[in-house]
Amino acid sequence: MGTLGRIGTIIGYEWRRALAKKKILALVILAIAFQTLVTVGIYEAYRFIGTTFLGSENVFVWILVVLEGLLFVQLIAIIVAGGSMSEEYEHGTADVLLSKPITRVEYILGKFLGGFSLLAMVEALITFVGVALSLVFFGAQSGLQFAPLMFLAIVYSSLIFFCLSFMFSEVFRGTTLAMLLALAILFASYIISPIIAFVYGISTRAIPIWAATSFPSLVMSELVTASSVLPAADLGALSQAALIIALYTIAFVLIAVYRLLKSDVAKKTA
Amino acid sequence: MACLASHPVLNVSNLTKYYGNFKALDSVSFTIDEGCVYGYLGPNGAGKTTTIRIMLGLLKPSQGEVQIAGANPSKDPVHALRSVGYASELPVLQPFFTAEQLLDLMGRMFGLPSQTRKEKAKSLLDLVGLKEWAKKKIGSYSKGMVQRLSVAVALINDPIILIMDEPTIGMDPEATAHFRSLFTSLSKEGKTIFISSHLLDEVQRICTHIGMINKGKIVFSGPIGQVLDAFTQRWVVEAELEKVTENIVSSLKELESVNDVRVEENKLIIELKEKKDVRGEISSEIFKQQGVLLSLNLHKVTLEDVYFQALKGGQ
Numbered sequence: 001m002g003t004l005g006r007i008g009t010i011i012g013y014e015w016r017r018a019l020a021k022k023k024i025l026a027l028v029i030l031a032i033a034f035q036t037l038v039t040v041g042i043y044e045a046y047r048f049i050g051t052t053f054l055g056s057e058n059v060f061v062w063i064l065v066v067l068e069g070l071l072f073v074q075l076i077a078i079i080v081a082g083g084s085m086s087e088e089y090e091h092g093t094a095d096v097l098l099s100k101p102i103t104r105v106e107y108i109l110g111k112f113l114g115g116f117s118l119l120a121m122v123e124a125l126i127t128f129v130g131v132a133l134s135l136v137f138f139g140a141q142s143g144l145q146f147a148p149l150m151f152l153a154i155v156y157s158s159l160i161f162f163c164l165s166f167m168f169s170e171v172f173r174g175t176t177l178a179m180l181l182a183l184a185i186l187f188a189s190y191i192i193s194p195i196i197a198f199v200y201g202i203s204t205r206a207i208p209i210w211a212a213t214s215f216p217s218l219v220m221s222e223l224v225t226a227s228s229v230l231p232a233a234d235l236g237a238l239s240q241a242a243l244i245i246a247l248y249t250i251a252f253v254l255i256a257v258y259r260l261l262k263s264d265v266a267k268k269t270a
Numbered sequence: 271m272a273c274l275a276s277h278p279v280l281n282v283s284n285l286t287k288y289y290g291n292f293k294a295l296d297s298v299s300f301t302i303d304e305g306c307v308y309g310y311l312g313p314n315g316a317g318k319t320t321t322i323r324i325m326l327g328l329l330k331p332s333q334g335e336v337q338i339a340g341a342n343p344s345k346d347p348v349h350a351l352r353s354v355g356y357a358s359e360l361p362v363l364q365p366f367f368t369a370e371q372l373l374d375l376m377g378r379m380f381g382l383p384s385q386t387r388k389e390k391a392k393s394l395l396d397l398v399g400l401k402e403w404a405k406k407k408i409g410s411y412s413k414g415m416v417q418r419l420s421v422a423v424a425l426i427n428d429p430i431i432l433i434m435d436e437p438t439i440g441m442d443p444e445a446t447a448h449f450r451s452l453f454t455s456l457s458k459e460g461k462t463i464f465i466s467s468h469l470l471d472e473v474q475r476i477c478t479h480i481g482m483i484n485k486g487k488i489v490f491s492g493p494i495g496q497v498l499d500a501f502t503q504r505w506v507v508e509a510e511l512e513k514v515t516e517n518i519v520s521s522l523k524e525l526e527s528v529n530d531v532r533v534e535e536n537k538l539i540i541e542l543k544e545k546k547d548v549r550g551e552i553s554s555e556i557f558k559q560q561g562v563l564l565s566l567n568l569h570k571v572t573l574e575d576v577y578f579q580a581l582k583g584g585q
Contacts, residue, residue, distance in 0.1 A: 001381030006348075009378045020366035092362035096423070099326040100379040101352040265328040267319075 006102050010110020011117065013097075017087075018080050018118050027079065028122055031072030032129050038068050039133040046138075062141045066130035066150060069123075074186055076122055077158045080115045081165035082179035085256070089173045094265050104260050108170070112253065116162055120155045127151040159245055161186055163252035170256040173266070273306040273478055279431050279462045280308075280325070284334035287320055293486055294320045297334070300481050300491040302464060304430070307457045309473035309494070310466040311577055312483035318466045319359065321483070322435050325464075326356055339430060352380060355429030359436040359466075361420035365409030369400055369419050372408060373426055380427040387426075394422040399448070413440045421449065431462040438469065450476065474498075474573040482580045489580045497576055504529070504571045507540040507552055512562035514538060521559050525551065532578065536564075539575065 001009075018024055042061060085108070088094035098107060127147060134141050161182060168178035280302040287295040295317045302308045312318050323329040325336050327343035327350065335342055341350035363372055370391050377387035395404050398418040408416065417440050424432055437453075438446045454476050457463055467473050473480060474494070481491040490497060511518070514533055522531050522540055527548045532539040540552060549566050556563050 001378075005381065006379070009375070012378075013375055016366065016371075017364070093364055095326075095328060095358055096361070096363060096376075097379075098328055098347075099351065099354075099356045099358075100376070101348045101350075102379060103347055264330055265323075267323075 003103075003106055006106045007110040007113065010097070010102070010107055011114035014084065014111050014114025015118050018084075018115060021079075021083070024076060024079055024122075027072060027076050028125065031069045031076070031126055034072065035065055035068055035126070035130055035133060039065050039137050043137040060142060061138045062131050062134035062144065062147070063150070065134050066127050066147075066154075069126040069130060070154065073119075073123055073126060073154060073158050074161045075183075077119050077162040078165040078179055078182040078186065080119050081162045082169050082182060083175045084111050084115045084166055085170040085260075086173045086175045086178055089266060090175060092267060095267070098265050105257065108257055108260050112166060112256075115166065116159070119158060119162060123154050123158065124151060127154065156242070156245060159249045163249045163256075167252040167256045170259050273303045277304045278302065278337075279304045279339060280464065281337040282321070282325070282334075283337075285321065285324060285331050285336065286333040287317075287324060287329065287486075288332045295324075295331075296486040298483065298486070298488050299334075300488065302431075302462055302479065304462055305457070305460045306479050307453070307463040307465065307477045309477035309480040310464060310483065311468075311470065311473060311480060313581065316483045317486040318483060319435055320486075322356075322433060322464075322466060325433060326354070327351065352427065353430040355424035355427060355432045357417075357420045357424040357432075357434045357437050359439060360413070361416055363408050363416055363419060363423070365407065367408055368405050369395055369408060369422070370404045372419070373422060376423050376426045382427070390426055394425055397425075397452070398422045399445070414442060414445060417441055418445065418449075421452075429461065431464065432456065433464045435466045436468065437465065438467070438472070446472075470572070470574045470577055480573075482577065484581050494573070498571075498573065505542045505545045506569055506571055506575055507538075507542065507549060508565075508567045508569065509538040509540060509552060509556065510564040510566075511536055511538065511556065512564060515559065515561065518556055518559040518561045521555055522552065525555060527551065530579075539578075541571070541575070541579075 039061070042064070088097065098104070127150065131141070131144065131147055164185060165178055165182035168181050169175065172178055172181075278301045282301070283299050285295050285298040286293070298317070298321060300308075310318055310321070320329065324331050325338065325343060327347045330344055336344070336350075338350040339353050343350035343354075367375065373391035373394060374387050377390060382390065391404075392401075395401050398421055400415060400418055400422070403411065403415065408419065411419065417437070421434075421437060424434065432453075434453075438449050441449065450472055453463060453465070457476065457478075463476075465473070465477070477494050479492060480494045480497060482489040514536055519531050519533060519538070522528055522538065525548075527542055527544070527546060528540055529543045530541045532541070542548060547568055549568055553563055553566055
């Protein structure tokens with residue numbers, strides 16, 4: 001069996017491991033329930049008032065409904081990645097896998113790709129449900145040809161918190177700590193990024209561009225917003241956001257790989 | 271029982287491991303030939319598990335290296351570990367899998383084709399007595415059952431060398447006997463077995479070679495026959511007393527026929543200089559020192575006697 005076969009085996013393993021965790025399924029159900037609730041809310045408002053803040057046409061409701069799932073997507077990313085490496089050390093199951101003919105790079109790549117592909121499936125489901133709900137409640141929608149692009153943008157933007165949580169999971173080898181740190185950064189960036197963006201706006205670019213774009217949530221909203229209104233978006237900002245996400249991803253993954261390659265596989269830690 | 275060929279399968283050379291400032295292994299070296307059954311003995315914390323974990327590439331040695339079938343598991347785990355089966359001490363297996371699913375995953379990791387994996391899983395579960403539990407989640411297994419499954423996992427790739435860390439710990443006596451005979455038959459099939467165990471009787475019965483480790487250093491490594499031959503010329507008197515006193519020990523040590531005296535709770539292990547029944551002499555000495563003798567036996571030196579003597583610093 002070659003490298004790809006070994007990575008594929010770990011991807012399959014990671015899917016089963018992640019799906020066995022009830023909290024991931026619970027979050028997916030919660031995300032869909034939330035989407036449904038918001039769609040019904042918008043629909044009821046439209047029925048009674050005759051208009052919504054989206055206008056009387058309601059042809060772009062699908063974008064709003066899909067974007068509502070974004071916070072849940074980040075939470076699911078953090079939970080999937082946060083336990084990916086560390087739970088194996090905590091439970092002692094890393095021994096079972098790493099005492100087999102597989103290199104550590106293959107193992108961590110399999111873990112990463114397995115977790116991320118699962119997350120992408122969840123995101124596909126959330127996008128699909130969002131579009132379907134909009135169609136059911138509001139009829140024909142405009143710009144649906146951008147739905148796959150929107151999905152890809154969400155998948156790509158979720159790399160940041162997935163990789164951040166994945167890195168913490170390997171570096172600290174503790175699931176709770178990895179998830180708490182990633183969650184703290186997620187919520188802090190949601191709070192701080194509008195402030196930075198505001199300062200950036202009034203300071204006539206006195207603040208370097210990276211300060212306004214490097215915070216993950218800002219990067220995400222920029223990317224998602226840009227993708228949802230294409231082709232009118234600022235392609236310069238989009239490519240910059242994409243580059244920043246790529247840099248974060250590479251840095252976080254490299255740190256995790258370095259940690260795994262350079263350290264011992266400890267016996268059961270929890 | 272003898273090794274099948276003088277062809278090294280496992281070579282551990284000059285292995286040293288530090289945990290911070292603590293030296294867990296100190297220049298550990300030994301070689302195991304194909305078909306040998308190597309018993310690795312030592313008290314808790316001696317360095318047995320550290321040695322095994324380095325052999326599996328789970329820990330990185332501070333110095334020295336391991337070669338399994340010519341490959342270094344730290345640098346080339348794919349080649350080194352494909353011919354290795356490993357059963358860990360008190361194993362933890364993925365609780366969300368059934369036994370069948372876990373064996374299938376492990377078979378995949380060794381690149382076995384689908385049909386082979388199915389057949390292997392079935393026969394191994396039968397072998398370890400878990401046939402009825404094949405479709406149940408591992409999370410519902412007892413410790414002993416997980417231990418049995420761990421042995422099945424170790425055998426999935428039909429390994430050349432089996433590495434087992436306390437494989438029968440947590441098993442009931444019936445299962446222990448079953449696995450002891452399994453290991454014996456595997457060694458007869460020509461498998462090389464490395465077994466870390468506290469059960470000296472078990473080791474004496476099935477091993478061709480032994481290695482003794484204490485405080486990270488190898489005290490002895492070689493054919494078990496060599497150890498026992500060297501010592502079985504010696505005889506031991508085991509005396510059980512109501513209470514062991516310092517006077518009794520020192521007076522026995524002064525006897526001309528006595529080589530050494532070891533105290534184990536209320537028992538005296540008196541090693542003789544030559545095979546001679548000196549029980550009368552010993553009992554009268556004990557009575558003279560006002561000791562109350564409960565039993566007195568004369569027997570050949572066992573591996574257990576050798577083990578304790580080796581750990582004391584002698585060889």
